[in-house]
Every structure is written in C-alpha cells, then in structure tokens.
Amino acid sequence: MSTTVAIVRGDDPQQLVAQALELLGGIDKFVSPGDVVLIKPNSFVKQVPANGNVTRPDLVIALAAMVRDAGAKRVVIGERNEGAVRANFEGTGVEKVAELMPFDSAEHATVTIPDAEALHVPLTVPKILLDCDKHITVPVAKTHCGAGVTACLKNAMGLMIGTETTKSHAYGICNVPIDVNSLKWPVLGLADMTISQEGNFPGAGGVPVPVGVVVAGPDIVAVDATCARIMGYDPNDVWIIRNAARRGKGVLDEAQIQIVGESLASVLHPMTGVVFDPTEFGDRVNFCVDLRCRYCAQDATSFLRTREGQALLEKLGRLNVVAGPVREPQLDPSAPTLVVGNCNAWLMDQGAFAHGCPPAVWQIAARAKASFR
Numbered sequence: 001m002s003t004t005v006a007i008v009r010g011d012d013p014q015q016l017v018a019q020a021l022e023l024l025g026g027i028d029k030f031v032s033p034g035d036v037v038l039i040k041p042n043s044f045v046k047q048v049p050a051n052g053n054v055t056r057p058d059l060v061i062a063l064a065a066m067v068r069d070a071g072a073k074r075v076v077i078g079e080r081n082e083g084a085v086r087a088n089f090e091g092t093g094v095e096k097v098a099e100l101m102p103f104d105s106a107e108h109a110t111v112t113i114p115d116a117e118a119l120h121v122p123l124t125v126p127k128i129l130l131d132c133d134k135h136i137t138v139p140v141a142k143t144h145c146g147a148g149v150t151a152c153l154k155n156a157m158g159l160m161i162g163t164e165t166t167k168s169h170a171y172g173i174c175n176v177p178i179d180v181n182s183l184k185w186p187v188l189g190l191a192d193m194t195i196s197q198e199g200n201f202p203g204a205g206g207v208p209v210p211v212g213v214v215v216a217g218p219d220i221v222a223v224d225a226t227c228a229r230i231m232g233y234d235p236n237d238v239w240i241i242r243n244a245a246r247r248g249k250g251v252l253d254e255a256q257i258q259i260v261g262e263s264l265a266s267v268l269h270p271m272t273g274v275v276f277d278p279t280e281f282g283d284r285v286n287f288c289v290d291l292r293c294r295y296c297a298q299d300a301t302s303f304l305r306t307r308e309g310q311a312l313l314e315k316l317g318r319l320n321v322v323a324g325p326v327r328e329p330q331l332d333p334s335a336p337t338l339v340v341g342n343c344n345a346w347l348m349d350q351g352a353f354a355h356g357c358p359p360a361v362w363q364i365a366a367r368a369k370a371s372f373r
C-alpha cells in the first residue's frame, strides 16, 4: 500500500488549495456531485491564525469553495466551541460558500463506535458527521505536549461535543481520535503549516513558526507522518500516528509515501515541543518519572510552566510529581505529591491525582488547585 502526499509552498489560500488538489489528481477525486461534505477545521479557540493555534479561515473557505464548485449539494464547515468558531470566521464571507455549523448548537447523535479500540462507551457527536457523504479534515499542524504532534488524526477531538472531549483524555488521546474518525474516515486531509506552532502548547502556550506550506493527501496517517517529519519528529515516536498505522488506517513508512510538489528536504523545519527536563524546576520539584511514555511528564511540565503552576510551586516550596509508568517512586515524604496519569492510579492516595491518558493540562491544574488550596 502506498500513497501520495502533496506539499505546497505559498501564502495565497486559493493557490495553496488549488495546487495541492491538482497534485493529488483534482477535487473530483474526493467529492462527487450531490455530496454532503463536512469540512472540519481546527478552530475551537478564539484566536488569530497568525499565532498558529487555529487553521487559517481563508484556507478553509478556499477549500469549501472548491468543494462547492465540484457540485457538492451541501458544504458544512463545523467545529466545537460556538463562540470561538463564530469569532474566528466573522467577517470572512464564509456564508457565501458554506454553512458554518458550531457543533454545540447543532443536532447531535449518541453512538457506539463499532471498531473502537479505546472508546468502548457511547459518544455524542454532531449528527452531520454521520449524515455527510464526505468528511474532510483541515487542521493546523503543530507540536503538542500531550500527543507530540497534532494534525489530521487528533483534529477529530473537535467532533466530540462539549465535555465529551474529556473522554479522549480518559480513554487515551493516542487512540480515541482514531476511533472517532472511524465513524466517517476523512477522504482528504489538508494540514495548514503556513504558520505552525512549537513550544509549550497547550499549557503555557506556544510560539508561532512560519513554515509556509500546506500538506495534503487522501491518507491522513501519511499526511500526519509527513507533518511530523517536517517538524523533525520521527512519526514512529508519535503514538497517535503509530497507532493509526498499526490499526491499518494508513501508512507511516516514508518509503510508501510519494511526496509531490515541494520535496520533504526543502521544507524541513525542526521544532521543539515540551521537552521534559528533570532539572528544569530545580529543587522545587522532585520528579518521579518513567519516560517509556513521555506524555504525562510533558503535560506536567507544560502545567508547571504556566503562571498557575509557577504560583503553586511558589506556595508549596517543593512538590513531588509522579508521571509515566513508574514502578518505585522515590517520594520526598516532606513534600506534597501530584500524581499524573492513569498509569499511576495505584498511587492515587499519595496526593492529588489527575486522571487521564494523559490528562489535559487544564485537568492537572484543576486537580492541583482543588488539592493544594
């Protein structure tokens, strides 16, 4: 099994989308006349796209226009968090090409996912996901403390309504978004890397990184693997990508991905996400960490870098932090303890326990705040 991924450089949204689709064989390969098409951008926080947090609305609109012109009966641009979606698309003219659908106020359906590997509980999703003929995912690709890299696969978290999103953390963000995508697997992924992001996202925030490309293809695993390589990550080390490939959802192997357009070598842009450093907080933190899985340690680090985390360390003086599949934590008995992640549920009685795989940074913050008042 091999696949094609297009890498296109530029800034003009129409040119980027048109060129990417031309390299992939044309929009008609993905959309048929009469289709109902759901386009899912990454737009759940109210932001300006110039910071690399959200997909550029003009890119999404350019794609929607192309889908409409291909004869789609209905084109829906949908995302969770109504206030953010409306604010991000305000004044863009989106209504001329598509229906903007904040999922919060849309019709919902509660389903079980037939071939789920992680999410074996009912899930409430926007009904349009089930009703559409085609699902196209249009994320911004960036580093992420709890997943390494976030792009097409993880963009499915926005298909989980309201607090349903917490299920992805509870049952594992390296697998749940794959389950959710399985409800209507995207026929096309177009990842916005015109401005990407590295650094502390989502906890203490990230730093915009202008890369100047979009990465697109019919196999979203291959698109994500290519985005990861552009960022300097080995996709085998990004568990959500590795899991999707293992589950037969697409290809990760570089030899099976034919890059068209710009060469991979010409767009490499190494980025640094949250890198765990046990000495970062000096004597104030006694880390008890096992890095066979790094995500909880990175999430804890991202939290501790926030203003809230810094204030907590200031107040407590010293803190034990347990993260990763730890067997024999060397706790300082004189310090309070923050236990991060499901791997360490056996230590939940040692202090504040943030449940999740990994817990979101805000969930760690909430547990710490509740326990160390």
Ligand code: SF4
Pocket (backbone or CB within 6 Å): 293, 294, 295, 296, 297, 323, 324, 325, 340, 341, 342, 343, 344, 356, 357, 358, 359
């Ligand atoms: S709970 Fe364990 S497996 Fe899950 S992200 Fe944390 S360290 Fe990794």
